[in-house]
Amino acid sequence: MELIELKDLFEMDCGSPSPILLSNDNELFITFYVDKQSLSAIPQERNTIDDTSVCVLKFNMYLKYSFGIPGDETIHGHPYRKLGMESYSFYELKNSDLIKSLQDIDQVHPQYNPKKWEIYRHYILTFHDNMFECIAQGFEIREENTSLYNQAAIMFNQL
Numbered sequence: 001m002e003l004i005e006l007k008d009l010f011e012m013d014c015g016s017p018s019p020i021l022l023s024n025d026n027e028l029f030i031t032f033y034v035d036k037q038s039l040s041a042i043p044q045e046r047n048t049i050d051d052t053s054v055c056v057l058k059f060n061m062y063l064k065y066s067f068g069i070p071g072d073e074t075i076h077g078h079p080y081r082k083l084g085m086e087s088y089s090f091y092e093l094k095n096s097d098l099i100k101s102l103q104d105i106d107q108v109h110p111q112y113n114p115k116k117w118e119i120y121r122h123y124i125l126t127f128h129d130n131m132f133e134c135i136a137q138g139f140e141i142r143e144e145n146t147s148l149y150n151q152a153a154i155m156f157n158q159l
Helices: 079-082 097-106 113-118 146-157
Strands: 002-005 021-022 026-035 055-060 066-069 087-096 120-128 130-137 140-142
Touching: 002 079, 021 066, 021 146, 026 130, 026 146, 055 130, 055 146, 097 113, 097 130
Parallel strands: none
Antiparallel strands: 002 087, 021 026, 026 055, 055 140, 066 130, 087 120, 120 130
16 A cells, blocks of 8 residues: 655645535535635634635545544554554545455445446545545545635535
């Protein structure tokens, strides 16, 4: 396995990115706060109603996702840590053990086709309090200048 950091796509808010997930059978959206430039040297508490600057990731044709532990205080206990996984980052895991285990399950399907699995990727987002993993064919990304909750409503209408 090889962990590749997907850099320069966004700068995650390291304090409280507050991720929100929405999905249907094929598409999955996750949105979270990105770091916005502050003119103040004093850290500002995030206002989840009025603050803006969010990142939206849309995962296309996802097969599986998980969301939960570890957070930044326990990430050192995760098996991918030895591959270089850090908090507040976005990764693709090449030669994924999770994709392999899903493919092993799928082999019992009467129309199993190993070529189908070549397009799937294993994505990992590490936040402050949790981690998100997704097996999908790809993703789209955009930044929006709206509140997190307004963006969640927009995502809901796109499903």
